[in-house]
Amino acid sequence: MSVNIKEYIDEYREILDAYIKKTFSYKNHDKALDDLHSVFRAAGGGKCIRGSLVKLGYEIAGGNSDERLLPISAAFEILQTSLLCHDDIIDCSPLRRGKPSIWKSIADEAGSYHYGISQAICLGDHGFISAINLISTSDFPHPVKLRALDLFCKVIRNTLDGEMLDVQMTEARDYGDEKRIIEIARLKTAFYTIIGPMQLGAVMGGKPPFNEKLLSDIESFGENLGIAFQIKDDILGISAEEREIGKSDMSDVIEGKVTLLIHYALENGNKVQRQKLKELYGKKDLTRDEKSIVYAVFKSANAFSDAERKAARYLEKANEVINKLTNNQDHQELLSQLSSLMVERKF
Amino acid sequence: MSVNIKEYIDEYREILDAYIKKTFSYKNHDKALDDLHSVFRAAGGGKCIRGSLVKLGYEIAGGNSDERLLPISAAFEILQTSLLCHDDIIDCSPLRRGKPSIWKSIADEAGSYHYGISQAICLGDHGFISAINLISTSDFPHPVKLRALDLFCKVIRNTLDGEMLDVQMTEARDYGDEKRIIEIARLKTAFYTIIGPMQLGAVMGGKPPFNEKLLSDIESFGENLGIAFQIKDDILGISAEEREIGKSDMSDVIEGKVTLLIHYALENGNKVQRQKLKELYGKKDLTRDEKSIVYAVFKSANAFSDAERKAARYLEKANEVINKLTNNQDHQELLSQLSSLMVERKF
Numbered sequence: 001m002s003v004n005i006k007e008y009i010d011e012y013r014e015i016l017d018a019y020i021k022k023t024f025s026y027k028n029h030d031k032a033l034d035d036l037h038s039v040f041r042a043a044g045g046g047k048c049i050r051g052s053l054v055k056l057g058y059e060i061a062g063g064n065s066d067e068r069l070l071p072i073s074a075a076f077e078i079l080q081t082s083l084l085c086h087d088d089i090i091d092c093s094p095l096r097r098g099k100p101s102i103w104k105s106i107a108d109e110a111g112s113y114h115y116g117i118s119q120a121i122c123l124g125d126h127g128f129i130s131a132i133n134l135i136s137t138s139d140f141p142h143p144v145k146l147r148a149l150d151l152f153c154k155v156i157r158n159t160l161d162g163e164m165l166d167v168q169m170t171e172a173r174d175y176g177d178e179k180r181i182i183e184i185a186r187l188k189t190a191f192y193t194i195i196g197p198m199q200l201g202a203v204m205g206g207k208p209p210f211n212e213k214l215l216s217d218i219e220s221f222g223e224n225l226g227i228a229f230q231i232k233d234d235i236l237g238i239s240a241e242e243r244e245i246g247k248s249d250m251s252d253v254i255e256g257k258v259t260l261l262i263h264y265a266l267e268n269g270n271k272v273q274r275q276k277l278k279e280l281y282g283k284k285d286l287t288r289d290e291k292s293i294v295y296a297v298f299k300s301a302n303a304f305s306d307a308e309r310k311a312a313r314y315l316e317k318a319n320e321v322i323n324k325l326t327n328n329q330d331h332q333e334l335l336s337q338l339s340s341l342m343v344e345r346k347f
Numbered sequence: 348m349s350v351n352i353k354e355y356i357d358e359y360r361e362i363l364d365a366y367i368k369k370t371f372s373y374k375n376h377d378k379a380l381d382d383l384h385s386v387f388r389a390a391g392g393g394k395c396i397r398g399s400l401v402k403l404g405y406e407i408a409g410g411n412s413d414e415r416l417l418p419i420s421a422a423f424e425i426l427q428t429s430l431l432c433h434d435d436i437i438d439c440s441p442l443r444r445g446k447p448s449i450w451k452s453i454a455d456e457a458g459s460y461h462y463g464i465s466q467a468i469c470l471g472d473h474g475f476i477s478a479i480n481l482i483s484t485s486d487f488p489h490p491v492k493l494r495a496l497d498l499f500c501k502v503i504r505n506t507l508d509g510e511m512l513d514v515q516m517t518e519a520r521d522y523g524d525e526k527r528i529i530e531i532a533r534l535k536t537a538f539y540t541i542i543g544p545m546q547l548g549a550v551m552g553g554k555p556p557f558n559e560k561l562l563s564d565i566e567s568f569g570e571n572l573g574i575a576f577q578i579k580d581d582i583l584g585i586s587a588e589e590r591e592i593g594k595s596d597m598s599d600v601i602e603g604k605v606t607l608l609i610h611y612a613l614e615n616g617n618k619v620q621r622q623k624l625k626e627l628y629g630k631k632d633l634t635r636d637e638k639s640i641v642y643a644v645f646k647s648a649n650a651f652s653d654a655e656r657k658a659a660r661y662l663e664k665a666n667e668v669i670n671k672l673t674n675n676q677d678h679q680e681l682l683s684q685l686s687s688l689m690v691e692r693k694f
Contacts, residue, residue, distance in 0.1 A: 030512060030527070030530075032515045032516075033511060033512055033515075036511055086469070086472065089465075090465040090468060092461075117436075118514045119511055119514060121436060122437075124468075124472075125472070126504065128475055132496070133496075133497065136496045137497065149479070149496070150480065156476045157473065160476075161377075164469045164470075165380055167469070168380075183377075
């Protein structure tokens with residue numbers, strides 16, 4: 001086992017991608033249907049962080065049969081594609097992972113926006129069901145699978161609640177409540193990015209009675225790291241190059257995305273700055289110059305530094321849990337590297 | 348047990364509605380989220396055909412603990428609400444069961460179409476997960492629950508494939524292939540209306556090794572009845588009053604819905620009639636007079652009578668399976684009444 005988290009993830013990605021390619025080839029007899037399903041499959045192939053965290057949680061809990069774990073890790077990767085598929089409809093995002101998003105790709109082909117989102121809604125639904133079925137048909141004891149399904153359902157529910165809260169606050173242009181902004185990050189990001197994969201792995205690596213202390217330590221670790229990750233993601237979203245983040249650096253501003261940055265900027269900014277933000281943040285036909293103004297206001301109102309500080313605090317809390325979570329030094333090392341990697345976004 | 352299918356359904360609906368009301372009250376701590384979830388819950392309360400068919404399948408397989416079955420029947424009712432929730436977005440249907448559909452209700456409240464569909468996508472997703480979780484946490488032996496989940500996943504997949512095929516053919520205005528039109532009815536209607544509920548009930552009422560012959564007889568019965576039901580539904584969709592069907596009698600024509608009626612009308616009609624249909628079928632700003640023209644062409648090209656004949660043939664095939672499916676005369680009687688009721692739509 002590699003104790004370099006990048007290698008750990010990269011090695012597993014290759015194995016998992018090959019497994020998904022081989023097994024997740026749902027075929028109907030109808031060409032039109034097959035073509036649609038293949039758009040969903042082609043949208044996979046992310047960084048495999050979640051799949052790898054399933055493996056890490058599994059190993060921490062004492063699991064040692066990699067083969068058997070593959071459908072479980074695959075379930076998380078497919079779940080992610082489904083969540084992003086629906087999220088991209090909701091956010092009207094034309095790009096994902098540097099390629100056209102699922103709805104966009106189908107819409108372009110047919111020349112119809114509504115057709116694109118209609119099929120993408122169904123494909124996302126399909127993915128949820130495929131992911132669940134991968135768990136229910138996997139080669140683990142029945143009580144393990146049923147506990148895993150319970151957990152998986154909880155993770156999806158929390159993610160959806162986070163998404164709904166996000167959509168609601170974005171629509172209401174409600175940037176005033178820091179607690180709710182953090183709650184979005186916890187529900188929408190932490191659960192399906194870290195807590196869910198690691199807990200699922202830990203359940204698969206155990207047997208009843210499950211190690212509830214481990215599951216709760218994972219939640220505490222993942223919650224803090226997930227929130228730190230989301231804050232850093234929001235910072236990158238407005239400051240990084242398109243090729244680095246696979247989407248336009250304008251899109252969060254155009255969307256009027258609910259982030260700690262806009263929260264702090266409105267809180268710290270003076271009257272003129274607040275007025276500018278109210279005018280430009282969420283503007284559908286934002287120009288590049290206007291985006292630069294938003295960026296400059298964020299900067300001068302210390303939104304970036306305040307958010308960075310907040311992220312650092314959550315990261316610190318995550319790191320404090322690592323030694324409680326496992327005694328295995330290799331696993332501790334991997335978790336600690338994971339923390340840094342996720343907030344530095346150097347992968 | 349009542350051997351009148353209407354009473355059988357009505358009695359169970361009361362019990363099941365009360366159960367769903369009591370248990371399906373997913374509450375977050377956030378008022379905005381709770382309000383959104385309550386829109387989904389309020390959209391339930393259908394005719395309870397599917398829930399009742401879970402019960403009937405269960406009883407046919409020898410099941411006798413009604414209490415334990417409630418979450419399973421509830422799962423099917425909630426699944427239906429989810430499927431309709433997403434279907435109404437896809438079809439742009441503002442009405443469902445005589446009330447505003449979920450997306451429409453949220454969109455109206457917020458004054459934003461996109462907001463309505465965004466939250467409705469998430470609420471539909473939530474429903475799928477709730478339904479699955481009701482099965483996975485129910486009080487049946489593990490192997491029964493896992494087989495049920497497998498079956499449930501298959502039913503949802505088929506329904507989604509049927510929907511995707513429907514959407515694809517509607518977009519392409521492809522009304523020429525009768526086999527694909529029937530395939531839509533089989534996948535999209537028969538599975539989640541009859542086959543799925545009855546098979547799920549039958550699995551819950553049995554134990555491994557499951558009665559595969561019964562499951563396959565149910566499929567044959569449900570496939571034929573489901574297709575007959577869909578054909579009759581399409582006939583009603585263009586000929587019945589809004590208050591009878593809970594939606595406008597114009598909407599199938601405006602949508603350009605793929606039905607046997609339009610297929611037969613194009614096939615049987617003369618050149619002038621075909622031209623009229625091509626002009627009016629799927630016209631977004633259809634007038635009431637134009638709808639009447641479509642209706643008149645359907646009538647004079649024998650589309651209704653051809654479709655009626657087809658439905659009758661499928662109904663006959665369904666009825667032929669009843670005696671193979673069960674020896675219990677009460678159950679036979681209920682199934683036979685169900686057949687008539689579903690194609691006569693007198694409930």
